[in-house]
Amino acid sequence: MVLIEIVYIFENKLQKALEQSVKTNLSALNDRQREAVVSAEKRLLVLAGAGSGKTKTLLQKLIYLIEEKGVSPSSILAITFTKNATNEMIDRLIISADETGKYENFLIDKKVSKADKDKERYYQQKKYKWIDGLTVKTFHSFCYSVLRNHGVNEFDNKFRIIGDEKKDDEDDLSKHVAPETVFEVIHKLLIEQCEDTDYLLQLKRYILDYVIDKIHIKNADPRFLPKDGKYFTTLDGTKV
Structure with a gap:
């Protein structure tokens, strides 16, 4: 019974340690960075150049909101431009919470593969509940999730994304991206549709109308152009 109680107490302490958040470190920031972190404004624009500590400031802002202001991690959204930037942000959050320093050493080990780093990042993120809650x-992934989860009236939630470039396995949307590019899809569609004589005639008319509209716009007096800004003609004759 005593052994069971000791194990239970140890597990409880371990769980609390894993869930414990890191404290805000304002001393590591300069005056302007500190001002951005503690600002209570609902909208805050920070303009800074490369290497000026934008990511560090943002991470401290996240920690400050959670630790000092009691904001739930699930209420915080952080948007990045690339998957690498997302991974870096998560890595730096984990490093700030990992008092052992083992995770940082793991990341800089050149012998560790990218796949192993991804797996360890996932495990560490789950270990710290406050990080996992963020x-x-x-922005591509976020917009996709909005469409997938809240676009039920327009989509069947099984749609795939088509881009101008081939599927990139490094992107966090890679599993939702179609193997074809926009050009390949249109090219395939045109070949199939042009077997229909009526469609082919409409396409030729559309191309001719487009060329005429473009020449007209280029040479026309701006005063006589359509006020609604609709200069071109679609296949069904609608002005756009």
Whole structure:
């Protein structure tokens, strides 16, 4: 019975340690960075150049909101431009919470593969509940999740993303990206549709109308152009 109680107490302490957040470190910031972190404004624009500590400031802002202001991690959204930036942000949050320093050493080990780093990042993120509660995504991934979860009236939630470039396995949307590019899809569609004589005639008319509209716009007096800004003609004759 005593052994069981000791194990239970140890597990409780371990769980609390894992869930414990890191404290805000304002001393590591300069005056302007500190001002951005503690600002209570609902909208805050920070303009800074490369290497000026933007990410560090943002991470301290996240920690400050959670630790000092009691904001729930699930209420915080952090948007990045690339998957690498997302991973870096999560890595730096984990490093700030990992008092052992083992995770940072793990990341800089050149012998460790990218796949192993991704797995360890996932494990560490789950270990720290406050980090796991945050939503850190690229803006592409966030927009996709909005469409997928809240676009039920327009989509069947099984749609895939088509881009101008081939699928990139480094992107966090890679599993949702179609193997074809926009050009390939349109090219395939045109070949199939042009077997229909009526469609082919409409396409030729559209191309001719487009060329005429473009020449007209280029040479026209701006005073006589459509006030609504609709200069071109679609296949069904609608002005856009």
